[in-house]
Amino acid sequence: MDPPIINESSFSAANPSSYSLTGIWPFSSANGGRIEGLGLKMGALVGRIGEPNSTRDEESTVTEYSGGGGRKRRDANFEDESSKIVSTSSDAIALNNLNGKRMKISGWKDEPGGSKTDQEMSSGSGSKAPAGQTQTHKPSEPPKDYIHVRARRGQATDRHSLAERARREKISERMKLLQDLVPGCNKVIGKALVLDEIINYIQSLQHQVEFLSMKLEAVNTRMASPTEGFPTKDLGPQPLDAAGLLFGSQTTRPFGHESQPEWLHMQLGNNFGRMT
């Protein structure tokens, strides 16, 4: 019944000290491709064990089938980070065996996972040795199909709320990325305000594109009809071809953006090679 998907060697790449869990819990996500069949089994098992715990505020982990997509890079990153905190001990294994509820199957998903798990461990059932934190790492290989979530103390541990929480955390991760993209969004807190900022930013960018396109059109029209009296000594009636000439002759032209001349040189160089 246990398909031989566990390779201890696959774990050794990530963390040599995390073998022990394979003994307890033979199902693991070491081999993402084969999990699909197991997903249901694991879900059922976990669900069965998780249900009596739904009212308890003890911690448990549940794996979730995430349906793929190639966006599991974060998991790899966080595994690298959190590989420092992993340690296993035989006590912990025995405890886990006895406990039955502690099915820590795999790595954390979110960033402050390290510090959070330390707190959780210490705030968990105090009688157990808190140092015995067991964790397996998915070796940082591409696509794992599971996202592993840890439930915090005091939160419901039934399957649906865990799924909801995992989804919310995924979305908030991406919101953080968006906050980095949008300037001035770091000071804003709260999903609604951040979304407002993002919407404003996108609208302003689109207006800028429209305005610049009008300006470009005007400039092009002016350039293309040199009878209007503008001095176009550097640009002929085909301003676009002559842009390369312009660049070649005026190297000290002041630019608003310092980083751009380089790429424009390259681009116009390509252009020239292509068109002449």
Add this chain to the structure above:
Amino acid sequence: MSPSQQPTSTNPSSLKNQFAHRFIRALKTLNHTKTGAAHDHNQMYRRSIRVKIASYTAMASVVGSRRAWSRAVLWKIIKRSRNQGLLLRKRKRRNPNPKREDFNPFRNSGQELKLRKLVPGAETMDSWCLMGETADYIKCLVAQVEVMKTLVDLYSIT
């Protein structure tokens, strides 16, 4: 495939390069086919709209079919050029991830709705994909605006 058309992935400078390349080509084409009346406001307006469409199309074609928003933009352009004389028929795209439950029951209200309207092709996505598309769209828009600014600067020296 010519060396200047290699996939850009996330490199912003090559994105700008390729976008500028295609955009300038499109502008050349527009230049050659323009009519001469420069003072007619209607004509100017239409020309500026063409420039805008050219810029969005150039950006979307650089990104290619990697992203849902670029596919949506290109699809709209193709549809528009096909339907020039015909009736515009509405065509809804089915949700490409039907196996996922519709997680967020409130997706069609509030700011997310506004975001979905702004980002092309994001109407039928789940929230997580929407965020990813928005990020990519913002990145490409920023590159687009920078290139256009530089071009305007370049051509407006007189």
